[in-house]
Amino acid sequence: MRKRMIAGNWKMNKTYSEGIVLAQGLADELKDGTGDVDVVVCPPAVDLKGVSEVIEQTSAPFALGAQNVYWEESGAYTGETAPNMLEAVGATYCVIGHSERRDYFGETDEDVNKKAKALMAHGIVPISCCGESLEVREAGKHVEFVVDQIKKDTEGLEITDPSKYVIAYEPIWAIGTGKTATADDAQEVCGAIRATLVEVFGEEIASGIRVLYGGSAKPENIAGFLEKEDVDGALVGGASLVAESFAAMVKSA
Ligand code: PEP
Numbered sequence: 001m002r003k004r005m006i007a008g009n010w011k012m013n014k015t016y017s018e019g020i021v022l023a024q025g026l027a028d029e030l031k032d033g034t035g036d037v038d039v040v041v042c043p044p045a046v047d048l049k050g051v052s053e054v055i056e057q058t059s060a061p062f063a064l065g066a067q068n069v070y071w072e073e074s075g076a077y078t079g080e081t082a083p084n085m086l087e088a089v090g091a092t093y094c095v096i097g098h099s100e101r102r103d104y105f106g107e108t109d110e111d112v113n114k115k116a117k118a119l120m121a122h123g124i125v126p127i128s129c130c131g132e133s134l135e136v137r138e139a140g141k142h143v144e145f146v147v148d149q150i151k152k153d154t155e156g157l158e159i160t161d162p163s164k165y166v167i168a169y170e171p172i173w174a175i176g177t178g179k180t181a182t183a184d185d186a187q188e189v190c191g192a193i194r195a196t197l198v199e200v201f202g203e204e205i206a207s208g209i210r211v212l213y214g215g216s217a218k219p220e221n222i223a224g225f226l227e228k229e230d231v232d233g234a235l236v237g238g239a240s241l242v243a244e245s246f247a248a249m250v251k252s253a
Pocket residue numbers: 009011170174175176177178214215216217235236237238239
């Protein structure tokens with residue numbers, strides 16, 4: 001049985017002090033617990049420490065995630081963040097391969113794979129994103145495209161505990177656009193992802209890996225996605241910036 005997950009990606013929003021206020025608001029909204037749902041909050045890198053302190057001080061029922069990592073341990077990589085640096089500020093999850101990083105910063109499947117390996121070596125859970133562009137979807141090649149991404153992104157990963165690797169299916173045309181995929185669209189691709197995971201890791205591991213949907217998910221539409229067999233939660237962008245909205249999504253999960 002897979003535990004549901006709701007993860008918030010703040011993207012490049014919230015200064016250090018604004019991040020603290022948002023984390024405190026969320027801690028307050030979720031003070032009665034999250035039921036049987038894993039909740040993760042992914043602020044910008046410079047906010048991680050502040051949010052980590054809020055989690056500690058308020059015993060907040062959510063975990064801390066980063067939005068990116070570099071795969072080397074240390075060295076001359078100006079502007080990058082190593083896995084042990086994330087670990088040191090209390091991050092236990094990290095988003096990798098987000099379509100914005102693929103599109104604007106040239107992140108490749110090979111990079112995503114190296115990042116996953118580096119994170120896992122430090123016990124940090126990757127939330128590995130995949131998803132097709134509108135062009136690919138309109139050509140009817142979305143399943144094929146995502147399956148290929150999954151094969152490349154997971155190549156050589158050693159997974160013994162399936163709760164320690166998470167995939168987020170995020171059709172690019174639905175991210176930040178207000179356009180959502182239908183629950184059936186999400187299930188079609190999430191089901192194909194699960195089948196690919198069975199090929200790569202075998203039935204037992206594949207059936208324990210969480211596959212999230214992301215793309216304009218909000219309180220009003222989340223329930224429909226979660227009814228689907230292979231959708232185990234959501235990666236939420238815009239709606240995670242308002243504590244009440246994000247908490248409402250957690251409560252309906
Ligand atoms: C995201 O950034 O991962 C995302 C899904 O964004 P939004 O919810 O705003 O579409």
